[in-house]
Amino acid sequence: MTPLSDFVDEAEIYVEGGTGGNGAVSFRREKYVPRGGPDGGDGGRGGDVILVVDPALTTLADLRYRRHYRAGRGTHGEGGNRHGRRGEDLYVRVPPGTVVRDRDTGDVLADLADPGQQVVVARGGRGGRGNARFATPQRKAPRLAEKGEPGERRWLKLELRLLADVGLVGWPNAGKSSLLARISAARPKVAAYPFTTLAPNLGVVQRGPGRSFVVADIPGLIEGANQGVGLGHEFLRHIQRTRVLIYVVDAAATEGRDPRQDLATLRDELEAYEPALLDRPGVVAANKTDLPQAAQHLPALEEAARAAGLELVPISAATGEGVDRLLNRVEELLARAPVPAPLVAAGRKVYRPGPDPRRLEVRREPDGTWVVTSPLVERWVAMTDFDNDEAVRWLLRRLERLGAEQALRAAGAETGDTVRLGPMELVLGDEAGSVEPAGAGAGPNSSGPEAGGEGGAS
Structure with a gap:
């Protein structure tokens, strides 16, 4: 029998996957090897947050006092094509009979009944690519690398349903x-x-x-x-x-x-x-x-x-x-009597089609600034080093190919309007634009690292 003071059959916890490690900008430097080329390694992937069934537990009381769980971060890439290590996974123990829901949507993510059963509830972010991954015959010495992607994060609602015949x-x-x-x-x-x-x-x-x-x-x-x-x-x-x-x-x-x-x-x-x-x-x-x-x-x-x-x-x-x-x-x-079926069949992948990650959404803020969002753009922005001019130019080229300018024009944006993209502000122009990190103190028409170069969402 479980004492009343220790019996808890509901809990809400915050889980966050580890951020991926940053890619490295490095060039091979050895004697007798002139122009050795880029050799920056990729960052390691962030660790996952995993719920695992522990038959020794009978309540969710252990989750009452600690509500935030974050997995380990991936380490950064290094020169010599050395890739970063993967972040350490974080295992959270729950009792048999735990139903896992997304707190905000109410969707059932897992029905954990069997000892040792596991489910990943927050995946770690991808590691950023090092500059060796951006080398092409036309760009032999890229000084560009990606930052690590943030891990998934969400609030979970856990419900314990006792396993009894x-x-x-x-x-x-x-x-x-x-x-x-x-x-x-x-x-x-x-x-x-x-x-x-x-x-x-x-x-x-x-x-x-x-x-x-x-x-x-x-x-x-x-x-x-x-x-x-x-x-x-x-x-x-x-x-x-x-x-x-x-x-x-x-x-x-x-x-x-x-x-x-x-x-x-x-x-x-x-x-x-x-x-x-x-x-x-x-x-x-x-x-x-x-x-x-x-x-x-x-x-x-x-x-x-x-x-x-x-x-x-x-x-x-x-x-x-x-x-x-x-x-x-x-x-x-x-x-x-048959055994009641679990809310989510063990080992079965449930496909729930979500929004197209490439579909752009454009909205105008009360101050007149335009904002472009989509799951794909948010990932690109999170993995861009805005202190690196070449990385910013790479982001603008990707936005151009994605059709960001066409989406802005279709929504009513005009030449000279300000477009906010993460910590970066752009001025929409005909063929040339300016790039200004938000809060840098420069005016909206000051020349940036991509002035006159990218078209698109410039």
């Missing part, structure tokens, strides 16, 4: 915890007041050699649980992985409620949360039959159970009466 559901004080204590070695807190159980408890039921199953005691459900009333909304997710449900009903009506209505309400709440739960095999455990008032409610409760397609088994968690019969029935249902 059987789920105990019922109203507060129906006797679920007493039943779990009777059939397993678990020792949950048992007391005569509502919501004694504030966190799910797990117990292993041993029925003989090679015969065992795991039972989860889910905190009491009440009417409106699917909408967050009581504690049901917080823990209904734990029922989703169970293969068989035991509806524990107070047959003696010790709380003054009608047992038939208790069963109906339980079914309604499960259906409202997830309709497929009603198709899950189940059995009704009519508890507290050791009390004399249970006899008058049993016939009507059995009729209600039969109408719902469920078998009723009278039991007493206090004395043990009927418990063996209940467990025999549960074993029969487990033998036929």
